[in-house]
Amino acid sequence: MRGPVAVVKRSFLEGRCIAALARDHGVSRGAIRTAVADLLPDRTAAAPEAPVPELPVTLDMPGEVADFLRTAELEPAERVALDEGQAVRRGTGYTLRVSAVPAVHRQLLDRCQILDGTAAVPARRKVRREYGNRVGALTP
16 A cells, blocks of 8 residues: 555544545545445455345234244244234234344244144135245245
8 A cells, every 4th residue: 555545544544534534635535435445344345155144024924823923932033023023904904014034034934834734724824825925935
């Protein structure tokens, strides 16, 4: 590193903000961001072997599935996802809007597998199948 870019990078590492550096050097904030792009925390490159983190996905879970899952033994992440879900009224029932990573949605779907059994009420099989279709539409 040499020249003004080196000075900007060194100042940035010492704690100077982008706006102050732009004023000091008479350039735009974008120019400063470009000069220090490799030092910004949200721009650092991930290790090639590191797994890509899953982002939360919001899915509508039928109320009957949510009611069944509330009585089941769940992992802490699953319980938090259900507890933080937002109930949306739908006719005589409701839908629970659940935000969680796809892995948690798949675990919840596996936990309500019993609703799809031959002894289950047809309506429960249908709501479990609906939730299964929504989870299945997520990319693996």
